[in-house]
Every structure is written in C-alpha cells, then in structure tokens.
Amino acid sequence: MKLIGENIKEYRIEKKLTQKKLAEKLQISHKYLSDIETGRRVPSESLIKKINNFFELPKSDEIKKDAAEYIVFKTEILREINKKNKVLSDIEQQIKIKKSQYEKLERTTGVRSKITWLCIETQKKIAENMTEIIATYNLADCESQKLTIPALKQLVFHLKNIEENLIKIINNDTLEVK
Template sequence: MSRVGENIKQAREKSGLTVKALAKKLGVAEKYLNEVEMGRKVAPESLIDKAGKVLKADLNDISMVVTDEVLMEERKTLKEVPKRNVESSEVWTDAFSSVLRSVPIYDYSLSNKKGSKEMPIHSNKIENYPQDKVFYLEIEDDEMNGFRMLKGDVAFAHAVKDISNSGFFLIDYKGKRKVRQIKVLGNSKLLLVSNAGSLLTETMELKEVDVIAKLERLEITL
C-alpha cells in the first residue's frame, strides 16, 4: 500500500465511510478508489483535494507526496525513452549494414581513399563479386578517352590476379600502373590497347604484366 492510499483509507475510516460511499461522493468508481487505497493507482491532485474536503482532513502533505511520485515517474520515463530510441537506432543501423556496404573509391595506388559509395549486398556479394574484393577506381588520366574513359570518371572494379578473358584492367607494367584494354592472344601473349585520340597497341608477354583489377562498369562525370 502506498503512503497516499494509506492516508486516504485512514481518513475515510475515521469519517465512518465505506469505499462505496466515498467513491460516490468523489464521483469515481468504487473499484478505482479501492485501487488507489491499495496503491495500485496514483490519485491526481484534483481527487486528493476533493477527498480532503469530503473527509474534512488536511491532505496537502499527501498532495506533495503524489506530486513527487508522479514527477519521479515522469523523469524515469524520460530517461528510458531516449535509451529505447538509441537501441532502436542501433538495430536499424545493424540491419542496414547487413544489406549495404560502403565501397571505397581509390586512386591507382589503391592506398589513397578518395571517397566511398553505398552498395547493396546480395548473398554476401556485391554485383556477384566477393564484397571484400570490390572497389571503385578513379581514372587518373585521359589515355583511354577513346573508350569514353576520362580523367575523374569512376569505374567499378574487383581485384583479380590473372586474365581469363579480354576486358579493361588496372595493371603494372614497365614500372607504371595504368588502365588498359587487354586482349588475350594465346601463347602467353597479351595485346595492350590504349586510346588517347589515336589507337596504340603493345604486345607483351604474360609474365611482363602484373594484373591488379578488372574494371566492370564506368560511371562518368557530367
């Protein structure tokens, strides 16, 4: 039993009123008043003031207790709500992190991060490639502008170690790191193609070229 309910009950019994009789005078349900006396419900100040007049008892001290109880309850609620919001936010963050991944944008060295893009994950892969192997490559020159690949454009790429078929690749050769179109000629020979306005080709031995990544898609800058 709460202090509020106990004081109301004592004042009622001292006045010789039943719960039903007092409830009728206060204009509340008998069950409600009974729960207030048992401490299951907190009586508002208006009810306490009215009860004080009916019972001819000074219930001002009770009013202060009730106000403090309500205030403490409100403070408790205010503290709990942000906590629930934080927990909810963390749940959503975890949920989105499981379907989206921040894919880095690198320069040719693959050591300088220029930015990132959010991409969806499907079956632990991004566009059918292992999610830890994909990245974006910022084009550093206009040596491939004949293929509409200009400096500042961004290409979606994935790390590879060898060339299984023709395509556009980031490679190391002759002490340089470049993007080139590569065609497999057979007999361990490759045809490297660049186009900065005019087509240039080089025939290289497979062992002379270190393959770093294959470019799959170009995103142009307007």
C-alpha cells in the first residue's frame, strides 16, 4: 500500500515536473510538498482535490486520503518517537551520573588542592622560621645544629599526628559520601 506522497511523486515524475515547479502550480511551498512526498505530512482534503484536478486523474485513479493508511503511518512515527525518547532518556541519565561523578571529583580535588597549598605555605613558614632561629641563636656551627635535632624530631612527631588526623577525617568523609 502506497502512501499518498508516493502517489503524488509518481504522478509528478510522469509529468516531468520538479518538486519546485509542482509546488508553484499547487500554490504551496516546496518544503511542504517535499514533506508530503516523503510521508512526513499528510495533505488536506482541499489540496488532494487540487492535485487530482491538476493531474486530471479519472475517479478510479484519484489520490485519496486513506484514514487507515494515515493511522498506520502515524503509529509507526509514534513508535519511532518513543524509541528516540527512550534513547534520549538514557543519555540524560548518563549525563546526570557523569555530572555527579564530576562534581564529586571536583570537590575532592578542590579539598586536596587546598590542603596541598596549606602544606606548602606551612613548609615555607617553617623554613623561614628555621632560618630566622638559626640566625638569631647563632646555630651556624655544626655542634649547635646538632643540639636542635631533638626539637626538630618533636616537630616531625607533631606533623605526623596532624597527617594521621587528616587521613582519619578524609576516610570518614569518603565513607559518608558513598
């Protein structure tokens, strides 16, 4: 069973007309005629009468707007639309998941970045303070520097405690996020 548009196209080709020429003669747009021929649109009753008159079709060959044909066509289109909507829905769901993962990564890396910069700033301060302490207390000689080793070991001990506490905090945060 041919669609209305297929019949119109056959008659147009028989008369050796382009879509543009036929559209002009029927006083419709070229795009509208193209949509009718490809089955994207169904012509109105008045346009069907114009087409029948233009091609001078006998009653037996007249192009008719078959309701059943239109319903089948429309059902196929709706089926395709539903498939496309399903695909679109799946894509939207994937986008939501990726966005969530990205935001989580962004939050995590942002925190790490802040901690990294804090550590760098702390190291700079410690280095500046150590230089100042060495200069102030005249610890330039090797023997004086050896005397500072217990104080530095104490500082290392405190920094390790800070590191352990930060690791505990980070592990608790990641457990809550999951």
